[in-house]
Amino acid sequence: MELKAAALVSALLCLALSRGALSQRARAPIVETPAPAPAPRHVELAELLSLAGPYGKFLEYLTKTDVIKTFQSQANDTKQGITVFAPQDSAFAALNETVLSNLTADQLRSLMLHHAMPRYYQLSAFSALAAASPVSMFAYKVNVTYAAGTIGVVSGWATAKLASSVYSTSPVAVYALNRVLLPKEIFPAAPEMAPVPAPAPAPGRGGKAMADAPGASERAASDNAGAKSSSCRVVGAGSLVLGYVVLVVSGFLMV
Incomplete structure (x- = not known):
């Protein structure tokens, strides 16, 4: 009886070991999943x-x-991207203050939307954009010009020049403009520009700036007095020399 039990235990152990070996051989290899x-x-x-x-x-x-x-939101779209044309502060300063303040909220929003394209364009693409003009912005359209490496953006009353590349890595490009784009859809008539300040007068002797300076009249009077005194001294010295010459000539004749 004990022998039969031992034989049964041995058979069960062999069966368990053989199944374990088979399961190890059938197990699929471990493949590391990349991060x-x-x-x-x-x-x-x-x-x-x-x-x-x-x-x-x-x-x-x-x-x-x-x-x-x-x-x-468009900048986060890695498929299309965005191209922004950013007017510099000097471009806004060139406009009369009332040009933008008189716009409605919708008009101002459309004007800002008019300063970007809903797609990324690097600088090398602008020659093709010029050939395909007009091109669409988020609002309205513009004409792109390309000549000898100089890029222009023409919109209604404004012909802006692309001044520099601020940032250009797909999907975002930002380029600086020297003027604000002024589409005719928003501005039926040419907007008023800010007055250009008159240049300051160049400093110079005898100029208006010198004449208006404090104490200028006193200095001028002093200079005139000095000039007269110098003239008198020159005339007096000339008279003495002339008298001496006359005496010398007279003495020579008497001899």
Whole structure:
């Protein structure tokens, strides 16, 4: 009886060991799963415009009209991207103050939307854009010009020049403009420009700036008096020399 039990235990052990060996051979090899690629870092347009340079006025209007949210959403789209044309602060200063303040909220929003394309374009693509003009912005259209490496953006009453590349890495491009785009859809007539300040008078002796300076009249009177005194001294000296010459000549004749 004990022998049969031992034989049964041995058979069960052999069966268990054989099944374990088979399961180990049939087990699929372990394959390491690669770590997921990091999500692309989105460019924060508000931060970029704030730190890049003189684009404070443009950023102010983008924020006021909520267009910054539209642009940022498009900037996060890695398939299409965005191309922003940012007028410099000097471009806004060239406009009369009432040009933008007289616009309705919808008009101002459309004007800001008119300063970006809903697609990323690097600088090398602008020659093709010029050939395909007019091209669409978020609102209305513009004509792109390309000549000898100089890029222009023409919209209604404004012919702007692309001054520099602020940022250009897909899917976001930001380019600086020297003028604000002024589409005729918003401005039926040419907007009024800010008055150009008169140049300051060049400083110079005897000029108006010198004459208006404090104490100028006193200095002028003193200079005139000095000039008269010098003239008198010169005339007196001339008379003495002439008298001496006459005496010498007279003495020679008497001899």
